[in-house]
Amino acid sequence: MNQTLKLMLHPKEYKAKPNDAGRITNAIIHHPKQMKPEELASEIVSGKTFMCSYLDKNERGQVRRNESHWKSQQVVALDFDNESKVKNEDGKMVNVKDVTMTLEDALEDKFIKKNAAFIYTTFSHTKDHPKFRVVFIFDKPFYNLIQCKQAIEKLLDMYPMADQSCKDGSRLFYGGRELHIIDYNNRLKNNYTLWEDIKGLYLLYPTKGSSSSSSNITLNINNSNQLNNKPLNKPLNKPNKSTNTYQPIKYDNKLASNIQLIKQRNIHSLHKGINPKPITLHNNNQVYDYLKKQDLKCFLGVHSNSIYDIFHDEDKPSGSIYKSEKGNGHWLYKCHSTSYPFAGTIIQIVEKLLNCSMVEAKDFLMKVYKVEIKENEAQKLLKEEIDAYKYILQSEELQDLYPSFYKLFSRYGYLDNLYILLDLVKENLPANSDDPRLLFYYSINTIAERFMRSPTNTSIRMNFFTFFKLIYKLSDKEVPKNLLTLHLNYQRQKNYKYRNNIYEMKLYSYDFFAELDKRCEDWNSKGLTTKTMNYEGILRNYGREEANRVFPQDQDKEIPELHKDVVSMLERTALNLINAKGWTTEKEIIEELKLYFKGQKKLKENLIKRCIGEMLVKYDLERISSNKKIKEEMGITEEQLSPASFPKLIRSASR
Template sequence: MVFILDRILDKIEEFDCIVDKLLSKYPQADKHCKDGTRLFFGGKEIIELNFNNRLKVNDYLKKNPNDFGGTKKNLVIYPAKNTKQIQTDEHKQGKETADNIELIQQRNIKELRKKIRTKPKIVYSNFELFDYLKQQDLRAYIGIQHKRNFLDIFHEETEPSASIFESNKNNGHQLYKCFSTSNPFDGTIIQVTERLLKCSILEVKAFLMELYQVEIKESEQQKELKEVIDIYKELLQSDDLEELYPNFYKVFNRYGYLQDLYILLDLVKEYLPSGKDPRLLFFHSLETISKKFNKSKSVTHTRMNFLTFFNLISKLNFDEIPKELFEYQLKSKKRKGHKYLNSTYELNIYSYQFFNRLDDMCALWIEKGCTTKTVNYEGILRNFGREEADRVFPQDKGKIIPSLNKEVVHRIHKTTLELIETYGWTTEQEVLDNVKLYFKGQQEFKQKQFKICFGELLDGYDLERIRLNKELKEKLEIEGKGYGFIIKRREYIEEIMIDTPESYENHEIFD
C-alpha cells in the first residue's frame, strides 16, 4: 500500500516517526518497511482507493519542542470524516471468491466443462500431458473472473491474499500463490486440485484428463523404445555387469557415471518423441539435466562430454534431427523466448557388440591413466588425436592450444624423462614437485596439465604406469606403507628383476 504525503520529507527522523505510527496501526505490515534507506517494489497493477487522499505530515509527528512541530493526534487517514473508505466496484471485485471450488470438490465434470469450455486433446507422453495441463487457464478453472488478487480458496480471510501468475521459466505454466503468512501456498493446477480433492496424484491425473478431454496415445515406436530402455537399465543394475564388461564397470562406477547413465535413460523414457524414428532422442537443456544429475552445470557439461567420448550419446547436427522433433523444438524455443535451440542428443541403443567396443575403449582409458580432468579439447587431442577431439567438441574444432599449456606440458615431459633416466622410474607427484612454476594457482594448473598430457607422454616415449606390489617395492628399495603407481620404461622392470640398481636410497613413493 502506498501512502501519499502532503509534503516532501527531508529528515529521516520525520520518516521514522510516521512509519512507527503506521506500523502500530497496521501491525500485520512487513516490519522491514521501517528502513527508510530501502526501496520497495509493488505489483504490476494499481487498485485505487482514494488518490486524492493525503496524510498530513505534521499530524503524525510527536508534539515535542525537540521534534519538528505539529500537533499530536491519533493516526487517521484523511479525509477524517471518512471513517470507512468507500469501495469502488473494482475494489469489491478484489474480494471475489472462486465460483468453481464446489464443482471441483464434487467432481462435477459436466458443469465444469460448460464453464471452462474444454476441447479434446491428444498427447504422446506423461510429460506432454502435465505440460499441457499446467498451461491451462487456472483462473477459469477455479472460477475467478478478474485478474487481480482474490480471497484464498484454502482458508478464510477478509482481505484478498491469493493470486495467479505465469511462471518466470517461460514455459507457459500457471501458478497459484497465497501470500498470507498464516496459510502460504504455491502450486500449479496439479497441486491445487490435489489439495481441493484431498486425493492421490493418480486421481488428480485421471480427473484433469477427463475434465480437459486429454488422451495419451502412445505410438508403437514409443512402446518398443521403452522396452529397449528397460533392458538397458536392467543391464546397468545387473550383478553380472562387472564380470561381463570389467573395464567399463571400473571406469563408469569409479566416477558415478553408471548412476548418471541410469538417470539419463529414465529422462529419455519420459520424454520420448511421438514420431516413428527408431532412435532414443532427447533435447533437454543443460540446466534440466544438471538438476536431474543433482550436479552443477559445469560438472554436468563435463559428464555429457565424457558420455559423448565413449559414444554412449552423440550430438546431432540440425540436418540430422527428425522434422517433427525439430518443429517441436522451434515452438518450444519461441514460447520460452530462448535465443538458441537446445542441443539434440541420441542415446545409443544397447547391444552386445557395442558394449564390447565400449569395454575396449575403457581399457585404453585406464591404460593411459585418464581421469575426468582429461575431458576437454586439449586432453582428448593429446591422448586420442584431433579427429576425436573434434568429434567430442565440435564447437572447438581446430582449436589452437595456448602457448602456456604447451610450455608446461613440455616441462612435464622433459622432467619425467630426466627422472626416469636418473632413477629408472618416477611418480606423478615427483614430476610435479620438480616442475617449477611461479604464479597463483600454479599447483592446480600443473596437476590438470599432467592429467591432460599423461596418455600422450606414455605413448610418445614408450612408458607405462604400473601399480607397485610387495616384491617390486623390495627390489626398488621403495619405502612407505602404500602401493601407489610408478611411471617407467616398458622394459625397465624386466631388467631390474635381473640386476637390482644400487642408487635408489632417496627415491620414495607414498600412496
C-alpha cells in the same frame, strides 16, 4: 525373487527409544548391510535402528545421511503413530492422540495382509495408544529416487493417517519390541501401476455443528476397516469463528469458486465450467506441458489476476495468477503472504489441494481436461528396447561380461545416472513414427535435477557418456527439420551463443558393449579421469576428430599457449625424475615443477590429467599399480614412499 535386502543398520541394540539421534546418524552411515527379511525383522525387534535405503559415498569418498547419497531402496516402512498436530492455548503446535488405525485394524487390512512382510510395535506402543510400523518389501530395488518416492507416495495416498515423512529416503526408523509376521515372501510390485486392489482413503470433513477437537476426526472406512475409493460429496466451507461451525461462502470474483469441486474430485461439474476439448498426446512430457498451459483462472473459477489465497483464510487477497516469464506458456499461482507462502503450476496446486502425489495429480487433471495418451507402434517398440537396456545395466552378470565398463561406470554413480537418463528418454519418446530414433533434448538444469547433481557436474557427465558413445550429440544436419527450427528460434529468443544439445541414444547390442568395454579399458590404463573430459583432454589423448565429436560447439578449438608451455614442462619434469630413479608419480611431478603465478597449482593438477595419456604414448611410458612386491623389485625405499602409500607409478614401458 530377490531375498537379500540392501540397507543401513545401526549395530547398537536399544531397550527404549534412543535419545542420541546424532550419534546414531554418524554411525549408521558406515554400516551398510545385506540381509534376508526375517533377519531384518529380528534385528529391528532387538532394538536396532535402520534406514530403508542404501547409501553410497560421493566423489570425495564421503557419505552423509541425506538423499544426495541415496543409492537404492527395496524396503519401505509406514509409520502409524496415531497422533495429530493441534494448537495449544499458547498457539503452539503439539501432538495429541488421534487413533485412526489400530494394530488389529492393520493386521486385518486386506492390502497389508496381501503385500506387507511384517509389522512391529515401537517402544512407545500401548494398547490404548497404538504405535507401530508396517514394513513392505518391493519385488526389486529402486535405483531412481524419484520413482521410489512416487511408489511410497502411492502407499501414503492409501494410508493418509501414516506419517508422510516416510517417503524420506534417508529417514531413521528406530527399533521396537513386538514382531507380527505377515509373510516374509510378500512382495509389492516395483511398479505401482501393477498393484491390485488399490483403494483410496479420504478424510471426512467436519460437518455443521461438529467439534474441532481431534477426538472427532474420523475416516471414511466401511466394511470393518476395508478401504474404499468413494469420493467425498460434502464440501468444506469456511468456519464461523464465533460458533466454530461451517457456513456457506458468499460469491466474490476474487474467490476461487471451483476449489470445492476440485477437492471433491467432481469431474462432471468441472467439465461444465471449463468445457475442455478432448486431445490425444503421445507421452507424459507432452501431457505435463499441455496441462501447465491451461488457463488457471478458468480452472480455479476466478475472474481476477489477484485473488484470496486458495489454501488459507485471509482478509486481503495475497494470491496472484500469471504466465511464466520463460515464454513457455505455463500458468503459475503464487501466494505472497509470509505465513503461508506458496508457488506452483496447476500440478502443484492439485497436489496440495488433494494431498496427493504428482502422478495422481496428473491423472486427475487428465480426466478434467479429457487428455488421452496414445502410443504409436514405434514408441511401444522403443520402450521395450529401453527396458531391455535397463535390464542389462542391472543384471548380476554385467561385471563379469564387461569388467572394464563396470569398473569405470560403477564408480561415482555413472551407472546410476545412465539408468536415470534412460528413464528420461523413455518419458519423451518421439511421436513421429517416420523417425523412430531415441532423441531427447532436456536442458542441463533438468537433467541435473534428476541426477541430483550440479549443472556443471552434470555437463561433465553428459560429455562422459558422449565420449563413450552411449549418447550422441547431433549436428544440425542430423536433427529433424521441425525440431531444429524450434531450437534455433528458442536460441534467438534467448540470445544464446549455442543452441541446446539434441542427443540420440543408441541401444544395446553385444558388439557395441564389447567395443565399449575396450574403450573403458584404454581409459583406465591411461589413468584418465573426469578432469580429462574437456576439449583439450580429448584432443591430447584421442585426437582432433574425437574432440570435435564430443564437443561440437568447440569445433577445431586451439590449445592456449600457456597450456602448451606448462604441459611441456610437466613432460620434461616427468622424464627427468624417471631417468634419475626409474619411476615417478603424478603427485611428485606436480610438486617438482615450480611455477610462480596465481592459480598455478590448480592448473598443473588439471593439465596433468589432460596430458597423462598423451605423455605415456609419446614417451613409451606405462602407469602401473604399486604394491610391496613392485616396490621391492624397483628398489623403492621407505624414504621415497611411505610403507602405507601405494600410488600409481609411472615408468618406462621398455625397461
